[in-house]
Amino acid sequence: MTALRVSAVTKTFPGVTALDEVALEVGAGEVHGVVGENGAGKSTLMAVISGALVPDRGTVEVGGRAMDGGPNLARELGVAIVRQEPALLPDLTVAENLYLKVPPAHRPQPGAMSRWAEGCLREWDQETRIRPDARVSQLVAEERFIVEISAALSSRPKVLILDEPTEHLGERDVERLFDKVRALARQGCAVIYISHRIREVRAVAGVITVLRDGRVRGTYPVDALSESDIVALIIGRTLDATFPAKPALAPHASPRLELVDFRGVDLRVGPGEVVGLAGIEGNGQRETLRALAGLGGARGEVRVDGTAVRVHRPRSARRHGFAFLPGDRHREGVLGELSVAENIVFRNLGSASRWGVVSARRSRELVAATLDGLAVKAASESAPIASLSGGNQQKAVLGSILATDPRVLLIDEPTQGVDVGSKVEIYSYLRRLAADTGTAILVVSSDALELAGLCDRVLVFSRGAVVAELSGAELTEERITSAALTASTGRRQAAKGGAGRLLSWLAGDSAPAILIAATMVALGVYVATRNPMYFSAFNISSLLALVVPLMFVAMAQTTVMMVGAIDLSVGPLMGFLVVVGSFFLTAEDALGRQALGWILIVVVAIAVSALNWALVDALKLPPLVATLATFFALQSGSLLLRPQPGGVIGTRIVTGLGAQIGVVPVVFLVAVAGAIVLQFALRRSWAGLALRAVGSDERRAGMAGARAATIRLAAFVGCGLLTAAAAVCLIAQVGSGDPAAGTTYTLTSISAAAIGGASIFGGRGSFLGAVLGALLVQQILGAIPFLSLSTAWESYLVGALTLVAVATFSKSRQLSEVA
Numbered sequence: 009m010t011a012l013r014v015s016a017v018t019k020t021f022p023g024v025t026a027l028d029e030v031a032l033e034v035g036a037g038e039v040h041g042v043v044g045e046n047g048a049g050k051s052t053l054m055a056v057i058s059g060a061l062v063p064d065r066g067t068v069e070v071g072g073r074a075m076d077g078g079p080n081l082a083r084e085l086g087v088a089i090v091r092q093e094p095a096l097l098p099d100l101t102v103a104e105n106l107y108l109k110v111p112p113a114h115r116p117q118p119g120a121m122s123r124w125a126e127g128c129l130r131e132w133d134q135e136t137r138i139r140p141d142a143r144v145s146q147l148v149a150e151e152r153f154i155v156e157i158s159a160a161l162s163s164r165p166k167v168l169i170l171d172e173p174t175e176h177l178g179e180r181d182v183e184r185l186f187d188k189v190r191a192l193a194r195q196g197c198a199v200i201y202i203s204h205r206i207r208e209v210r211a212v213a214g215v216i217t218v219l220r221d222g223r224v225r226g227t228y229p230v231d232a233l234s235e236s237d238i239v240a241l242i243i244g245r246t247l248d249a250t251f252p253a254k255p256a257l258a259p260h261a262s263p264r265l266e267l268v269d270f271r272g273v274d275l276r277v278g279p280g281e282v283v284g285l286a287g288i289e290g291n292g293q294r295e296t297l298r299a300l301a302g303l304g305g306a307r308g309e310v311r312v313d314g315t316a317v318r319v320h321r322p323r324s325a326r327r328h329g330f331a332f333l334p335g336d337r338h339r340e341g342v343l344g345e346l347s348v349a350e351n352i353v354f355r356n357l358g359s360a361s362r363w364g365v366v367s368a369r370r371s372r373e374l375v376a377a378t379l380d381g382l383a384v385k386a387a388s389e390s391a392p393i394a395s396l397s398g399g400n401q402q403k404a405v406l407g408s409i410l411a412t413d414p415r416v417l418l419i420d421e422p423t424q425g426v427d428v429g430s431k432v433e434i435y436s437y438l439r440r441l442a443a444d445t446g447t448a449i450l451v452v453s454s455d456a457l458e459l460a461g462l463c464d465r466v467l468v469f470s471r472g473a474v475v476a477e478l479s480g481a482e483l484t485e486e487r488i489t490s491a492a493l494t495a496s497t498g499r500r501q502a503a504k505g506g507a508g509r510l511l512s513w514l515a516g517d518s519a520p521a522i523l524i525a526a527t528m529v530a531l532g533v534y535v536a537t538r539n540p541m542y543f544s545a546f547n548i549s550s551l552l553a554l555v556v557p558l559m560f561v562a563m564a565q566t567t568v569m570m571v572g573a574i575d576l577s578v579g580p581l582m583g584f585l586v587v588v589g590s591f592f593l594t595a596e597d598a599l600g601r602q603a604l605g606w607i608l609i610v611v612v613a614i615a616v617s618a619l620n621w622a623l624v625d626a627l628k629l630p631p632l633v634a635t636l637a638t639f640f641a642l643q644s645g646s647l648l649l650r651p652q653p654g655g656v657i658g659t660r661i662v663t664g665l666g667a668q669i670g671v672v673p674v675v676f677l678v679a680v681a682g683a684i685v686l687q688f689a690l691r692r693s694w695a696g697l698a699l700r701a702v703g704s705d706e707r708r709a710g711m712a713g714a715r716a717a718t719i720r721l722a723a724f725v726g727c728g729l730l731t732a733a734a735a736v737c738l739i740a741q742v743g744s745g746d747p748a749a750g751t752t753y754t755l756t757s758i759s760a761a762a763i764g765g766a767s768i769f770g771g772r773g774s775f776l777g778a779v780l781g782a783l784l785v786q787q788i789l790g791a792i793p794f795l796s797l798s799t800a801w802e803s804y805l806v807g808a809l810t811l812v813a814v815a816t817f818s819k820s821r822q823l824s825e826v827a
């Protein structure tokens with residue numbers, strides 16, 4: 009039975025025909041390998057099948073149904089995909105990502121999400137210690153792939169697409185994956201397996217389709233082809249040898265690189281020598297390489313050509329002749345928005361410049377030489393590097409690093425995503441570089457065959473120490489794998505010290521609330537020791553009453569910040585609503601007119617926030633500019649309606665809104681209850697997740713089925729409604745239509761939201777944090793008179809606190825991500 013039928017699909021991009029009349033059929037229970045050179049069109053074809061791209065011509069049918077409804081329909085029809093770059097949302101937790109990625113029918117109750125996610129991960133591997141509550145931005149590439157694969161497996165797919173899933177996986181994980189793939193196929197799932205590791209394709213697939221230049225070159229049963237037959241079909245010629253010959257090294261040459269007790273490793277690497285660092289992931293090999301690149305953890309002595317050097321930062325490592333190719337290309341390798349040429353020039357500013365100015369001629373020559381050197385295929389050098397196929401991105405980044413003319417080259421996964429033909433070119437390029445310039449090369453790779461073929465020596469790591477050294481005849485793929493496996497049985501968890509744990513906690517969601525509460529208590533105690541009147545019932549009750557508008561408007565601001573926007577118009581909107589209210593809510597107004605006033609307040613708030621949304625989403629104005637325009641429009645509107653304050657609000661309304669239970673105003677309790685409900689919805693509902701997902705990464709959230717524009721509209725309208733609530737509380741406080749009433753709330757709302765943990769980049773924030781942030785800001789404002797300080801201190805203290813809070817949260821997030 010045919011599970012997937014692709015008929016005559018054509019897809020073009022400017023300057024490239026990525027797919028040309030492609031046809032493919034995959035039967036239920038079949039594992040179908042798709043192979044081809046870099047840029048052959050494999051990922052584009054998978055994007056079409058999974059609904060992420062619409063073809064120019066041709067059709068895709070899944071289980072007999074035409075696939076014409078984007079990613080959501082594809083998911084509904086049972087298509088699951090593991091992409092070359094896992095499409096995970098960095099600000100959300102592992103559990104939340106898994107939840108969003110599986111089709112709605114397979115999702116657990118939001119409350120049971122964590123336990124369910126643990127089950128999904130444990131199904132992958134009993135030992136895997138990926139915590140369901142870890143934020144995805146804190147995971148290394150291998151872990152991100154495991155999460156992406158677990159999500160695809162947990163969605164019980166009918167068609168499973170795996171696009172180079174093993175580039176970051178160790179030997180055991182690859183085996184584990186193949187077991188799962190075979191089990192799924194036995195249950196009738198159709199699997200498409202894309203990889204440049206031909207051995208893997210042969211091991212798992214029954215049928216192979218070869219793509220070249222966007223066209224299908226043939227479909228064959230795997231058994232009918234040898235490995236070299238497949239290579240010949242892919243690149244159109246046969247290869248003599250994959251790995252270049254290893255030249256004899258000068259026996260007494262003084263070492264180019266020397267490590268003395270560097271993270272416990274002693275090592276001498278001669279000029280032109282290629283040394284591999286192997287081991288099961290997480291045993292210290294990658295960390296050692298990264299430490300040499302200046303990315304942290306450098307302890308011990310490092311000498312280059314006999315001179316001791318410090319490699320505590322990337323800059324200092326570069327200055328001493330180290331060049332580093334990061335293994336996590338998507339996160340650390342490419343600058344996605346910049347062009348191919350800019351990516352190359354940026355890494356070689358020294359050689360591309362003259363008198364400190366980038367020279368057009370030198371840049372052109374540098375870019376041409378780099379692209380030619382590794383035969384990078386790009387529609388144009390001014391195209392964004394993200395539009396290149398994965399393998400071509402890798403070659404472009406590697407080329408830009410090789411062009412820096414290093415004395416020591418540190419390369420992490422040199423050929424990830426690179427096709428068989430280009431791998432051979434890269435290996436011989438590295439060998440030539442080592443032989444011609446004496447560059448010492450250290451390589452980390454999850455592919456033991458690559459290490460055995462490319463390196464003169466391989467050091468095997470276990471628990472941070474070198475446990476075996478292989479060279480000469482001993483240097484085989486089997487020896488590397490067995491040395492790694494016998495030395496350590498599993499992945500080592502990076503042991504987090506006290507500082508690491510503190511950082512993780514600071515980067516988490518509960519830190520802002522706890523830190524604010526602690527600061528409030530400390531401030532309260534301090535002020536009370538200076539002035540005993542501070543804790544009087546009157547003072548507490550007026551503080552709580554005054555803070556309520558700020559609490560609501562801080563929640564409003566948090567809502568839009570969550571989707572990566574900011575709303576400057578909240579303050580003037582509050583003022584405008586107060587002015588509107590002052591025409592309908594006076595003692596003389598009849599009940600009907602008063603009801604109309606309340607309705608108008610809500611309608612105006614919704615209209616203004618919908619306008620803000622339209623400016624941002626339809627006109628594509630930056631939120632800062634769009635809401636600044638509404639800021640001024642609203643302020644002028646208020647002044648036009650009420651050039652002078654006027655319209656006294658009816659006493660019944662003022663006293664009603666000012667009702668208290670003991671010393672606590674009722675509206676305060678309403679605000680707190682609202683914050684609790686919203687916080688719960690933010691963490692435990694699809695809407696809350698979608699809100700954070702869109703703020704975290706709109707494109708990926710879209711792939712998970714979230715409609716970004718609708719969600720942003722909901723966020724803006726939510727912001728408007730919460731601002732209306734703030735305005736209602738303000739009406740009772742001001743008591744009349746004052747056009748300037750709300751203006752100061754714009755900045756204080758941003759401060760309170762940021763102190764509460766919201767990020768202006770979206771994806772993060774907390775309603776409880778915002779409410780506590782508002783309380784702290786108000787507490788500071790209220791404490792100034794008790795300390796007999798001038799009012800200037802209001803700005804100093806609130807400003808400083810905002811700065812400290814934002815710096816602490818963003819820095820801790822940054823550091824915990826690197827860790």
Ligand SMILES: Nc1ncnc2c1ncn2[C@@H]1O[C@H](COP(=O)(O)OP(=O)(O)OP(=O)(O)O)[C@@H](O)[C@H]1O
Nearest residue numbers: 021026046047048049050051052395396397398399
């Ligand atoms: N968004 C895009 N904009 C412009 N060109 C694109 C875009 N996506 C893909 N291409 C081009 O389409 C062609 C096919 O790319 P695709 O990513 O499908 O190749 P691939 O076979 O998956 O390669 P690799 O093995 O390197 O991953 C390439 O020339 C690529 O540059």
